[in-house]
Amino acid sequence: MDARWQTVCAVVPGLTSRSRAAKKLAFGGAFARHDGLVFGLAEEPRRFTREGMPELQSNVMKAQGWTQDELVACVVETLRRLLQLGPDFTEQSDLIAAGIDSLAVTQLMLAIEDRTGIWIDESRLTPENLRSAVTLAACVYEQLAST
Amino acid sequence: MRAFDREAHRFHGAGHVSQLVLRLGPGFDDAAFRALLEDVARATPILRAPIGRPFGVGPPAFRLGRAAGAPLPCVTLHEDDGERSAELPPVLRARLNARLALERGELLRCDVVRYAGGAADLVLTWAHLLLDGAGSELFVRRLDACYRGAASPALGGGAAPAPARPSIAERGRLARRWQAHVTSFGAAPPRSLGGPRRRHAQALDYDVQTLPHDATAGIIERAASVAGALTPALFYLAATMRAHDAVFAARGDDPGHYLVPLPVNLRPRGAQGAVFQTNVALLWFHVARRHVGDLMGLVAELARQRRTGIRDGYLEASTAAMDLMRWAPARLHTWIARRSLGGEIASFYFAFTGEFLPDLTTFCGAEIVNGFHVPSVMPSPGSSVIMSVRSGRLNVAHIYQRDALSADERRVLQERLLDDLRGAGEALDGDAVRLRSSA
Numbered sequence: 199m200d201a202r203w204q205t206v207c208a209v210v211p212g213l214t215s216r217s218r219a220a221k222k223l224a225f226g227g228a229f230a231r232h233d234g235l236v237f238g239l240a241e242e243p244r245r246f247t248r249e250g251m252p253e254l255q256s257n258v259m260k261a262q263g264w265t266q267d268e269l270v271a272c273v274v275e276t277l278r279r280l281l282q283l284g285p286d287f288t289e290q291s292d293l294i295a296a297g298i299d300s301l302a303v304t305q306l307m308l309a310i311e312d313r314t315g316i317w318i319d320e321s322r323l324t325p326e327n328l329r330s331a332v333t334l335a336a337c338v339y340e341q342l343a344s345t
Numbered sequence: 346m347r348a349f350d351r352e353a354h355r356f357h358g359a360g361h362v363s364q365l366v367l368r369l370g371p372g373f374d375d376a377a378f379r380a381l382l383e384d385v386a387r388a389t390p391i392l393r394a395p396i397g398r399p400f401g402v403g404p405p406a407f408r409l410g411r412a413a414g415a416p417l418p419c420v421t422l423h424e425d426d427g428e429r430s431a432e433l434p435p436v437l438r439a440r441l442n443a444r445l446a447l448e449r450g451e452l453l454r455c456d457v458v459r460y461a462g463g464a465a466d467l468v469l470t471w472a473h474l475l476l477d478g479a480g481s482e483l484f485v486r487r488l489d490a491c492y493r494g495a496a497s498p499a500l501g502g503g504a505a506p507a508p509a510r511p512s513i514a515e516r517g518r519l520a521r522r523w524q525a526h527v528t529s530f531g532a533a534p535p536r537s538l539g540g541p542r543r544r545h546a547q548a549l550d551y552d553v554q555t556l557p558h559d560a561t562a563g564i565i566e567r568a569a570s571v572a573g574a575l576t577p578a579l580f581y582l583a584a585t586m587r588a589h590d591a592v593f594a595a596r597g598d599d600p601g602h603y604l605v606p607l608p609v610n611l612r613p614r615g616a617q618g619a620v621f622q623t624n625v626a627l628l629w630f631h632v633a634r635r636h637v638g639d640l641m642g643l644v645a646e647l648a649r650q651r652r653t654g655i656r657d658g659y660l661e662a663s664t665a666a667m668d669l670m671r672w673a674p675a676r677l678h679t680w681i682a683r684r685s686l687g688g689e690i691a692s693f694y695f696a697f698t699g700e701f702l703p704d705l706t707t708f709c710g711a712e713i714v715n716g717f718h719v720p721s722v723m724p725s726p727g728s729s730v731i732m733s734v735r736s737g738r739l740n741v742a743h744i745y746q747r748d749a750l751s752a753d754e755r756r757v758l759q760e761r762l763l764d765d766l767r768g769a770g771e772a773l774d775g776d777a778v779r780l781r782s783s784a
Contacts, residue, residue: 300575301609301655308656320573320648328574 264314264342269335276309277302277331289331298328316342346474346623347396347405347671348678350447352542353723355676359547360444361473363720364437365481368429371463373711378467379420381492381709382455386417388499391621393417393450396474404671407622415450423458429466433553433782434458440470441549441721441744441782447472465711475621478698478718478731479610483620485702492709500620511665519658519665526659527685530631534687535604538592539727539749541688551719551744552759555778561739564766572644578697579651581766582607582630583643585695585730588762590637592754603632603692607651609660626660626667640765694722694729701733701740715778717742724749730762739766 270289278287281297298306303323311317318341327337350361386392390412398405423436436456445451452475458466469481476484490496511519556564568577586603593600606627612619628651636646654660670678682690701716717740722729727749731742743759750758 298575299610300578301611301660303573303575304652304655308652317652320576320579321571323573323575324569325574 264339266335266339269310269314269338269342270331272310272313273306273331273335273338276306280305280309289335291330293328293330293334294325303328310338314338314342316345347447348675349723350444350472350474351675352679353547353721354444356542356544357547357724358444359442359549359721359723360447361721362441362443362445362470363473363476363478363481363718364441365469365471365478365485366437366717366719367467367469367485367708367713368715369465369467369708370712370714371465373457373459373463373465373467374709375420375422375457375459375465377492378455378457378709381488381498382420383417384498385488385491385500388497391475392453394452395450396447396452396472405675412450418453418455419451420455420457423456425458425460427461429460429462429464431778431780433780434466435782437466437468437719438550438782440468441551441719442547445470445472447474464714467708473623473720477608477623477625478696478720479612480620480622480624481718482698482702485708486705487620489705489708510668516665516669519662520669523659523662523666524685526662527629527682530604530629531685531687533602533631533633535602535631535689535692536593536598536600537689537692537726537728537749538589538754539723539725539746542683542723542725545724545748547721547724548747549721549744550747551742551782552755553717553719553743553780554741554759554763555715555735555780556739556741556763557777558737560767560777561734561737563768564739565734567766567768571641572648576648576651578607579644579647581697581732582695583640583647584762584765585693586632586643587637587640587765588730588758589693589728590634591761592750592758595754595757599634600692601634603630603634603637604686605630605632605692605695608696611660611664626664628654628660689725691726693726694720694731696720696731698731698733701735715740719744722746728758741766 274287274289277283277293277296277298280302281287283296287296303320307318307320316338318338322337322341323334327333346361353359353361390409391407392412393415394407394409394412395415396405396407399408421436423434425434436458440454440456445454452472454470456466456468456470458468460466469485471481484500487496487500491498510516565577568580572578572580572583582605586605589603590600606629608625609628610624611626612624630647630650632643632646632650636643679690696718698718701718702713706713713735715738716735717733718731719742720729720731722744724746727746729744731744733740741759741762743755743762745755
């Protein structure tokens with residue numbers, strides 16, 4: 199199997215024949231359901247609308263009430279304020295090149311703690327996690343999910 | 346800064362100065378460097394502006410209007426017939442133990458030691474009021490850019506733009522908060538290896554250990570995994586605290602608590618290139634000795650205190666307090682600090698400045714073989730450690746007052762420090778270099 203494919207699940211409000219067709223489309227026909235969750239093989243988690251159409255949104259799962267996309271937006275917004283960055287700073291921008299330093303990263307973690315109630319220990323902030331707002335948010339999400 | 350300079354002068358005949366040392370390969374053009382520095386100093390008044398209180402009142406300031414009448418920074422050439430060795434030239438120690446006449450605009454002086462074979466050491470000794478550690482590296486970069494014709498000798502925009510300051514009432518509120526914070530340390534006052542201040546001549550020496558690439562890579566990885574990729578300084582500080590504790594233990598002494606300031610670079614966003622004046626604030630760590638026994642636990646405690654300090658706004662509070670204190674007589678600063686803290690201001694000084702001049706491989710035509718910072722430390726606390734990384738090798742400089750630590754105690758401190766950095770039991774391979782400013 200291609201390494202980028204993984205078992206993911208999607209929350210669905212109900213399994214109608216229409217949504218069943220949509221899920222076949224999304225998961226290539228291979229899926230199963232258990233306790234209201236639909237499991238299949240996909241590159242990323244999927245959300246299904248009430249009408250059963252697949253909604254290509256990457257962060258359907260919530261941790262402590264936060265989706266990964268919401269965390270990315272929180273990181274971008276906070277860093278724009280802390281580092282006085284303009285709109286050219288995006289979720290894919292390099293954080294080190296944008297000027298994040300030891301003080302700014304702690305201020306960022308404090309801002310995230312204010313919003314989520316979870317402190318992310320600095321030792322989790324590896325160079326890989328600090329590559330962009332997306333990777334940093336993924337690190338935060340992981341800790342939120344495991345708490 | 347000025348208060349420390351005054352105190353160092355009054356009690357120890359020295360000053361609050363720091364050094365940046367560049368160990369250069371053959372090819373350094375000292376005549377071109379002298380001419381370059383003179384051009385830059387003529388075009389950049391702050392480099393020789395007398396510092397004083399205009400009309401005797403108000404906070405001290407760089408008197409830029411009087412800079413033209415002040416002498417140009419002095420460049421002294423010293424010829425050494427021998428090869429460069431592990432023994433650092435005596436002039437380094439002499440400059441560190443002398444005072445620059447700030448009131449006459451003597452803020453910077455340079456010494457070039459030329460060895461047989463063409464290698465040279467360039468030593469910049471500067472008043473801490475003119476530059477901080479990061480600023481001194483920026484200054485060297487700008488000098489080199491001028492040498493290559495890539496920049497104008499007028500280092501305009503070299504000072505950070507004045508940040509938006511809170512109102513006087515707000516600054517007063519912040520200063521009172523800071524005062525209460527510092528006073529709280531007095532409940533468990535710090536002890537230093539140098540002991541309380543006493544009046545005697547300053548006698549600073551220092552040792553610099555340059556670690557091999559492999560050992561440095563391991564230490565950097567260890568620091569990042571323990572303390573975080575962007576906050577490795579906490580790991581280095583923890584190791585330094587344990588090293589000082591080892592000396593106290595060897596003396597059969599219990600200091601009770603450690604109190605250590607950590608400089609935090611506060612260059613405003615968009616002004617990272619601010620060269621001149623001091624753009625740092627101090628974050629203080631107050632640690633009970635019971636935390637020192639376990640390195641990982643100590644790093645966690647330091648991280649907790651750092652987080653609390655930043656969250657509670659002590660960086661802003663200390664900046665406001667220092668700003669207001671500039672109006673007071675200089676000696677009042679240290680008097681208040683010592684009185685609040687039971688006689689001693691800190692257990693030791695520490696700084697980690699990261700990569701030393703990254704990407705700058707040559708200076709004025711010569712290869713930079715190595716480079717490091719050497720800040721002075723007064724007889725109390727008497728011991729200071731500063732670390733930086735040059736070309737993948739960690740430089741650990743231990744600066745000490747001669748009477749504060751015996752040779753055996755220095756050995757205990759430095760060995761314990763390296764053990765903790767590397768992880769005990771790992772041997773250091775052959776190409777480590779140890780430099781000494783005294784025999």
